[in-house]
Each structure stands twice: as structure tokens, then as C-alpha cells.
Amino acid sequence: MLFGRGKKNPIKIADKKVSEWKYATCGYCSTGCSIEVGLNEAGKPVASRGVGGADVNRGKLCLKGIFEHELFDSAGRGTEPMMRDNFHDEWKTTDWDTALDKVHDEIRRVQEKYGRDSVAIISTGQMLTEEFYTLGKLTRGLIGTNNYDGNTTLCMSSAVSGYKRSFGSDGPPGCYEDFEHTDCLIAWGSNLPEQHPIIYWRMKEAQEARGFPLIVIDPRVTMLAQNADMHLAITPGTDVVLQNAMMHVILKEGLEDRRYIDANTNGIEELEAEVKNYDPTTAAKICGIDEDTIQNVARLFAKAGAAMQIWTMGINQSTHGSDGVVGINNLALITGNIGKPGGTSLSITGQCNAMGTREWSSCSGLPGFRYLEVPEHREEMAKFWNIDPEFFPKKRGLYQTDIYPAIETGQIKGLWLIATNPMSSLPNTARIRKSMEKLEFCVVQDCYQDTESAQYAHVYLPAGTWAEKEGVMTNTERRINVVKPVTKPHGNSKPDLWIFNRMAERFNKEGKVNFPEKAPDIFLEMAELSKGRLADISGMTHELLEKNRGVQWPYTEEQVKKGEAPPKGGKRIYTEDGTFSHPDGKAKLIPLPFIDNNEVPDDKFPFWLNTGRLIEHWHGRTKTGKLGNNNKYSPIPFAEINPDAAKELGIMAGDYVRLVSRRSDAILMAQLTQRVPKNMIFVPFHFYDCANRLTLGLLDPHSRQPAYKQSAVRIERIKDQKAAAKLSMEMREF
């Protein structure tokens, strides 16, 4: 039957019979969408919806947020603590006291036998900030190992390092509202529509209203590149060359902002001397972007009234990740594009609370962007926590990516993993597996008991997830928002904060250090510590955050006293001359000589291997792999192959192929697409025993972040497709 105008058959959405909506902040990406979870009369979470009055998402959610309520009772959730003597043994269920005593005793046993730093602690960007802060206090103040890091080293440490080198501190200067003011946007290695869909929507709406040019720099024709005015398909790992060439043009043609440079920066002479070597003709041969395009983009950027740069993993996950961030900052600084509406360098952060861990976890130092290397910071924190300042190390310990080689060499014997799954997320899986097998003691604390890393654990602690807990998160634009407990932790699992506090009791028998039980009280402790610092949150409370659907830092006690309302819309830092965090208040312009140290394609391994994300999934699929509505849209891994390359190799769409690198191999289904050039394969990184069997992951010298996106592989056609399909499935069975 045909329906005429006005007689359309409306889509019927099943009535979920929601009797109450509870407030939270989305627990996946760093966009920071305000979300409400709907509960039915029995108190079961049955629906999710965006919050209309929220600055960030204005009522919208992406595919992951819409189905987020399904994760509370998803498959694989841990319900009881478990223990075993050897990781080959069967798990035995135990009670919390026994499990926590065992963790305490093993940590102390390993430390007494091999030294304080022989135990490593690796956390995440997924927990709530009060949990990070408490874990930091426990680790730095009581356990005393210096080998403490977060999995944020895998996604954001280049951004952190680059910000620190340029501006003297971590902390993204811009905000989403900058899209509404910019006259030119360059996106470096950032695929917003798939990675940060709601930020993409904010950007797209602003672009449609004002028509600013969008330039996407990415080796792959990503969804964002398809929507760009200009797409620069750069040779992987050569962003610094393009940045230097753009600065060469800007400085040669006098397009820089001299007033801004003189008032706010140091190092222009050294920078000028370096970029003189990068004329566009020479640079084009290295970075693969022709000289006219380099000149045009440089002029467009420098002449724009306000120009903005964003980036994600395309910059960070490189051996030049930190330099790439500094290069972006250099470009912004010489054109005066920091701290003004529409003029900024904005790192689009990865995990929901990667910023929270950067600010408060003490992984890279001490809370509130304090450093172990600064004696006054050690003194201040020791006094605040009531510990001996000499207990603190004088400089930060190993990054996550250096902890595994230290397990290999026997320096580290014990490991506490918290909401992270290195067996899936670190490059070169075979090497990580060997490290995990060498551990004398491993405890995994996670809301899922079936993670690949838990296979190697001696104790498993079931943790609550996301909105089973209470606390705050900080998003990409420095907005702190609150998560309320929507439902109780699954089974006998406990909030991470509860677990840290119970562990603290065991390490803090004399009760010298105070560990508040409740997240709002811990937040007040953090607020006190933040006074007068860059990330000053002394004007905030949980109530204020919920009322305002998130507030950007800084928001200070003085502002509250003066009656200033929390900022609405967008707030920037480094807005005035001389406000940077280096001691002299100026930003540093840093010359960036380029040394090509990547693994590059050759005769034996002729394809670049590029890895990245899909909209349906979140990181290692620990969560989204269990959710029908996410997983069914993207159930299996695949390899994007250019149709011309496939034709030469006799590969058809849907064939299984074997990708081989110097590390290992993986069998994947071929997806033929022009999104990748003829010499590149793209593989989504979400699937276990897949992309990271192949990746090399050389490390950035400053940030120790792995170069996931620059490895070399060859493709082998497989004759027996049935056997390949079976093997491919078996490789992913767990």
C-alpha cells in the first residue's frame, strides 16, 4: 500500500516504561556528553537520552551513548573477587577481605624482596577523578612505587608532553565554542565523525552557519576528509615536515603576528633558522603534499582572522607525536592563534576522563599539575597528605610502555592493572604476552572478568562501572561534569573508590593519611589543593556541576565570592599576554628537526599499516563488544585495501587475507575501498589478536607513546577461504 503525503507510517519506538531519569556524563569518549539514564519501576536501567540544557551535546548522543544503559548487566561482568595460585589454575571465588589482604601481602612481599619499584601500577582514563586522586594518594603516599602510569600514555601523552613543552603546562587552551568563531580549521589526524561524533556535530553546525574552510590532514580518506574543503593525504609520520614547511612560508612571506610573538613567546630566532631548511619544494618530497598546496594552506591559515587546529591520534600515535603537537603549537603561536575566540590549538582527548587523570592521578607527578621534580611541590603535597616528603621519588618513573620491557628484564615482578587491558591495547601482542607470563604477581581490577589480561592474573577484583559510581570527569574542553550512581554495582562488585579505600586501610595501619569515603568530600579536598593553580576548581562542588551540566576550569573561590556565575558556552586559557605556565609567563617556540625513524614499507613488507577507530566500538571492545546494538553493526575486524592493490594481488571483496609484519600475522576479511591509498592497509584497532599482533609501536622519545599508525606489512592471498574464515574466528575466540 502506498502512503501519500501526511500519511507516512511513523517509526514506533517501544515504550520502555521509564519511571525516573537519572543524570550522568557519558563514560566513553572525551566529548563529555550529559546523559540521563531511564529506570523502569523496578529500578532497572532501560534507556539513555541526551540532556537538552547541556552546553556540550544539547540533547544529542551518538550511537555509543544511546545504548550505554545496556552495559550495566552485560556479559562478562565480574560479580565476586577471585583468586588462584598460578595463572594456569582455575579461578576460585573468595570474599573481599581475603582478596584485598592477598593483594596487600603480595605487593609488600614483592617490594621487600626486589625493591619498592618492582611493583607497577597501571590505571586508565575510564575512572572518575576522585578515584584517580585516591589511587594517586595511595600509590605515591603509601605503596611508594614510582612505576605508576595510566593507559593514557597510549593515547594522550604526546598531547600532554607537547603542551608542557610549548606552554609550560598540560591543559587544552580552547573549547568547542571556538568552532563558532573560527575562520579556518585544520584537523590533523582527527576523524571526528567516527571518534567524537558530537564534537563533529558541533563543528559541522558551526561550519554550515559560517562557511569557514576545513582542511583535513590525514593519510586516509576518513569520514572527516570526505567532508573537507581540502584533504592533504600526507605520508605517515611526516606531519612535522609539513608544519615546518608551512612555517617556512608564513615567516618568509611576513604573515606572522610579530606583536604576539614578541609579547608572548621565546625562541623565534631558533625556530626561524630551523624552518629555513624546509622550503615547500624539498618538504613536498618527504611529506607527499605538493608545494602549491603547502603554500596555499599556510597562507589560508595565517591570513584567517582566527585560525584553529585540532588533532587526535594521527598526531599523538607517532614517533614524532610530541613534536607534532609542538609543531601545531608553533603554528598557532607565530600567528597569534592562542586564547582568542576561534584561534586555538585544541587536542581532542581520547577517553572520557583522560583529562581527569592528567590533572589529578599523580601518574606523571603530583596532583593539580605538580611535578615530582620540583622540591616545593613535593613539600606541599607531603604536608597536605601528612607523609614524609623524602618518601616521594625525585622524578617520575616508567611510562606504561616502558613497564613491559622492565617486566621482560626482571626489574618489575608485580603488576596491578586497573580498568585497562594491555593484552589487547599494547602493540606487539606476542611480546606483551611473554611479559605477562613472567610476573610473580598480577592483580586485575576491572568491571569485566573476561578481559584478555585477566588470563594472567592471580587475583581478580570486580569493580563497578561508570554510573554505578559517583564522581566527576573532565572532558576535552576542560569541562568538569558529574556522574551520579544510577544503579548499584553489578553482583558483589564494588566501586573503584571503595576498593582503593579498603586497600589504603591495609597500607595505612597507623591512620596517618586521611582517605575520605565519599566522592563529594574528596572533590572538596582536590578543590582546596587546586587554589591558585592553572586548573583551579575551588569554586566548584558536585551540586554546582550537576546544576550547570558541567563547568569548565578554572572556576575559583574568588569568582564565587565576587558573585560571578560559572562560565557558560566556552572559556579559554592563555587569553592575555604573558599568561603561559613557563616561569617567565611566555610560551616556547621550539625548533623541530625531522629524523625519519619509522618502520617504513620496503620490498618485503610493501604496505603501510594504519590503525584506528570505528564509531560503533570503544577501545578494546571490553564494553561495546558485549552490547548487541553496538556489536551487531560492526561484529568482525577487517582490512581496508585499495581496489587497485587488491586487483594486482587477486583479492576480491570479502576474501580473507593474511597480513604479515615482522612481529606476527593476522587473518582478516578484505574490504576494498578508496579510503586507503594503494600502498596502505587500514585495520580497526578494537579487536583482540588483530591489529596489535602486527604493530611495532616504536616510542616517541618525549611522550613514550607508541607509533601505532606507522608499521609495515605484506598481504598474502589465502587459497582455502573456508579454513581462513574458521581460523580468523578462532583467533578471536576467548
Ligand code: SF4
Ligand atoms: Fe558519549 Fe562521546 Fe558519543 Fe558523546 S560523543 S555520546 S561522550 S561516546
